[in-house]
Amino acid sequence: MPSPAVARLVVLVSGAGTNLQALLDAAAEPSYGARVVAVGADRDDIEGLARAERAGLPTFVRKVSQFETREGWDRAMRDIVSRFEPDLVVLAGFMKLVGEDFLAAFDGRVLNTHPALLPAFPGMHAPSDALAYGVKASGATLFVVDGGVDSGPIVAQVTVPVEPDDTxxxxxxxxxxAERTMLVDSVGRLAREGFTITDRKVRFGR
Structure with a gap:
């Protein structure tokens, strides 16, 4: 797990990169304990890549369509991310599921967020599903990615009330x-304090 030295973050994006920007802003403070060393994407011409370029960071793009198989794309992503020797890989609005080869290379060190309080409402339509179900509170979850869909060990959660007139x-x-604040705070703690995973329980500290 990340060492007491400044942790190296590789961030993967698919869109505007607002979570990436929040991490970049936080990492500008030396006390944060982590810095973004590279940003990757699965598509060209997105604001997330532009944010990285404005910050002077190396970027890379690997599109699924460039490869004959999804497994080939997954291995290519593994290989390019590995070059930057990350302590943590953060999927910040990254809209592709990484596979077995990628996860094996960064075992227990790939993080993702989800706009619901997992295990409730996994999948692509969590806010819609939560509203349709009539819940009174929803929120966001930060979790360690495993081979399932939004099923990995939970690092942190934050609750957001559902208002009567919400769309x-x-x-x-x-x-x-709320998700952005949770992500920044939790990644900083993971970087500074380290963490362990035992029986699906994520604990800060070495």
Whole structure:
């Protein structure tokens, strides 16, 4: 797990990169304990890559369509991310599922967020599903990625109330704000304190 030295983060994005920007802003403080060393994407011409380039960071793109198989793409992502020797890999709005080869290379060190309180409402439509179910509270989860869909060990969660007049858009927007703070705070703690995973329980500290 990350050492007391400044942890190296590789961040993968698919869109605007607002979570990436939050990590970049936090990492500007030496006390944060982590720095972004590279940013990758599964598509060209996105704001997330532009943010990285403005920050002077190396970037890379590996599109699924460039490879004959999904497994080939997964290995290519593994290989390029490995070059930057990350302590943690953060999927920040990355819209592709990484596979077995990728996860094996960074065992227990790949993080993702989800806009619901897992294990409730996994999948692509969590805010919509939560509203349809009529829950009174939703939120966001930071978890360690495993081979399932939004099923890995939970690092942190934050609760967001569901208002009577919420739409999918208004609820999701409030969740994203809370999610961003949770991500920044938790990645900093993971970097500074280290962590262990035992029986699905993520504990800070070495």
């Amino acid at each position: 999918v858009e208004t609820l999701h927007e409030r969740i994203k704000v």
